[in-house]
Amino acid sequence: MSERERTTMEAVQSEAPAPDAEALVEVGDIDRLRPHARPLQERPIIDRSGRPLLSIEHVTQAIEGHSIFEDVSFEVWPGEIFGIMGMSGSGKTTLLRVLIGLDKPTEGHILFHGEDITELDEDGLNRVRRSMGMCFQYSALFDSMTVAENVAFSWRNRTDVTPDAKAARVAQLLDMVEMAGTEDRMPADLSGGMRKRVSIARALMEEPELVLYDEPSSGLDPVMSCNITGLIKKVSTDTGSTAVIVSHDVPNLLGICDRMLMLHDQRVQFLGTPDDMRASEIPIVYHFVHGLGTGEMTEHCSLQTGVGTDVG
């Protein structure tokens, strides 16, 4: 730090009220600035002794004869935060759509609480979807409705809930996603990050057991991206819901996931904990985790990270 910067900082600190000692961030402890690194609430220990919430068994998806992914199998346990990573076009979003029954897989089975949802018709899928929520990449808020109407959409026909109770639930959820007081605003008036937050609140309205997040941090600056992933961790911990997150925001995913999967070349290349992923020597995983390119024009990547590109 230069002398001038030090002088300016001291001047600012002398004018500001004395901060809470707990809130002070020491140099070198920058991780404390990351919302998901704050001790919001201890993550529960994932119990893997019972039945998984979601079992994906040998799922293959092809569209018009073109294979998107093949023979994908994994399990998601209750309360877990599960990350799905992969390069652009690797089929992450397609996999998420298959998990909630928006698309039927070409082959394989998806069991939710042991029930094969690939065999269900639309009425059966609607029954299962009441236990699921989904946040879309571009939020998919209904642009003709206010924020409150968007959040309360799944309750719109409920006659057993008074308008006051509905409004209170909406306010509670908006407060949870740090959007209190925005009930009457229209989606067009919100920023990308705010729309993502409202989308998360909408997905939580029915208190789902499983929430699917499609690229929750795409299109956001690094700070907002970090805030959103922190929010996902907070929501999952506070509500006890299970989260499946599709993203290629590696640092943030590594920070909040219990386990992670990487899709590449139409197959699962990696399945394990964030620590396993950091230590992985699988070339594509290594490239992905360290932000390295795979082509010829990637010198700038290695210059930035200081890590060579001679992997694989």
Next chain:
Amino acid sequence: MLSAIAVLGAQVLRGLEYFGELSELHLRTLVHLTRGNVEYRPTIEQMSSVGVSSLPIVAVTMLFSGMVFSYHVADQAMLLGASSYVGWAVAETMARELGPALTAIVVAARAGSAMAAELGTMKVTEQIDALRTMATDPVQYLVVPRYLAAMVMVPILALVGDIIGVTGGFTMANATAGLSANSYFGSIPGNLELWTVVAGVIKAIFFGIIIAVIGCHQGLYTQKASEEVGRATTRAVVYCIMLIYAANLALTVLLFP
């Protein structure tokens, strides 16, 4: 030659596929209606959008159409000494043909295109998928209200259009042929049969269904690209107008044998 046959065959198959999709969408809509799965708030909003918002353009269209038609009829009727039938001739034509058909075409251009654009945009921005993830059938939430709104509002607009057209016809007959109000309007009750008006309403109900099903189908089947919304909107209007004219012929033959 073979390639021409292949292209023709592909077009025929595409046409059959299109009518299959329309039939399936219509059937799913009817299933929801028979089960009473109607969302009242969006239905009322759509009735306002299809009916109230279309009224000014329907009124202008029917006013000038009635005036033009009356101008021609009054001219001929004066030559034949049948000027006392001008009002009836205008009313008969309005109720049978011009009212339902012109109203439907105006509503297709205004509301049918809006249906395709709204639903197409919702499809492209994943709002339709969002509905499905919230256990809501897009046909029930989006199509049924538009179907009901068009089915109810197009006949009402056609009846209002009939009245405006006949009134516009009077102003022209009065201005060009000097027909009095008594002579013009007095010829209508004794000559215009109730069935003619009812048949016009029946036609308008069918036209409303055509507008809603085609408009919603184009929206729901929009490909996920922003320029596709524009194409779907254009297709909705073109297909609506073509099918309205074809249905008008079939219904005219059926209702006025």
